[in-house]
Amino acid sequence: MRTLLLKTATLVLCLTAAGCSNFKFDNLFAFDKDKPLAQEVTEAAKARKAKIDHEATAAWLDKYEQRLRDELKGSKFEVSREENTLIVTAPVDSSFNPDRPGLLMPAVLAPITKVAKLVEADPETGVLVLGHADSSGDDKRNRELSQERASAVASIFRLSGLRSDRLIHKGVGSDMPRAANDSKEGRALNRRVEVVLTQRHTLVALLARYVKPAEPKPELAASQSK
Template sequence: MRANKIFAFTCCLLIAGCAGSEKKEVAKAAAVMPPPQVTRAWLDEYEPRVREAVKGSDFEFERRENLLVVTAPVQKAFNPDRPHMLLPASLGPISRVAKLLEADEDVAVVVLGHADSSGDAARNRDLSQQRARAVTSIFRLSGLKQNRLQLMGLGSDMPRAANDSAAGRALNRRVEILLTSRDTMLGLIAKYSKPAGLAPNAGPKVAAADQGKLGKTE
């Protein structure tokens, strides 16, 4: 009888411990995600300012779930002869967006480079990362550090159009600037690290935004 009581007591302790751990995990997750009203307030504040920053340029802007997204089409933003180099006309809108964020420590930036599916997949992924790094370099000049700035080269893993036409491939060649809460930046990185349909051993290239200089591409 005494053994049964001890066993029952031990089980209770284990159950209580598991419940406590679950509560801690839930609390931790809740701490990472800001309350919905805070997220909406941030989006409402920054949306008109970011729209104004890219107004009159070839950049696109959209409010996507809990993000503000600026998209730079490669065809209009990068030098066709040196495909990892930004055109002078692209520097203005990127610099204006960066200027908005430089003093706000609660805002983070994730830059995603995308390519079409033509050519070698590994080279496309490298090129998409180099283009993303070219954009992050503008944010670095405004003082954003690694804890607020990350980049990823996704290659052709996340197209927004079919690659069977020149128009579709042009849409897929882009760099996206995602503006998010600093508290949710790592979760955003994790989300895009495993895009749907990604082939094994062909993951996106993720890099800290203040790594070395751009490499030369052919």
């Protein structure tokens, strides 16, 4: 069996690594354009002024990392700390119903709810939920499915009281693999949902760097130039 590629950059690594400077999510928030957090990210991207307070963010991460690991002990969720974020990774194969692939399994509702309750009480927290797929099958369907799974996890946070000014979610299909897609094991690693947790203003700053504001429509641009 071919050796799997080393874990490649996820969104968070792209947000913090200089080598991803050309990485863009031009329409990342188009589906959620009326949500407060998405609006704030868009405005920050336009202004190009969002900055990260690394010291304050590190203190936040220190405060929550062990608590998060304790809450998820015994589950199949992974917890990692990447630069300015904490990431909870839920593998699809043990988290979603195989017959209804966008539906969470009952066994994972409690762990996700624990995470949601932990951060809901802290108004400084921002949450990004990313759904991922492997590259097998139809690309359009993979994107739809990754969106459905991200929505399913995000709904637990909403039910726990997290407001839309602190929560955003997106399915990215197979764009950001963890491993090669040429083996069963690699594809299983790539099918996942990631919950990215950090301070709210830090999340806005991270995402704003990699969102390209929409270009004005030609007719609007013409009218503004008159």
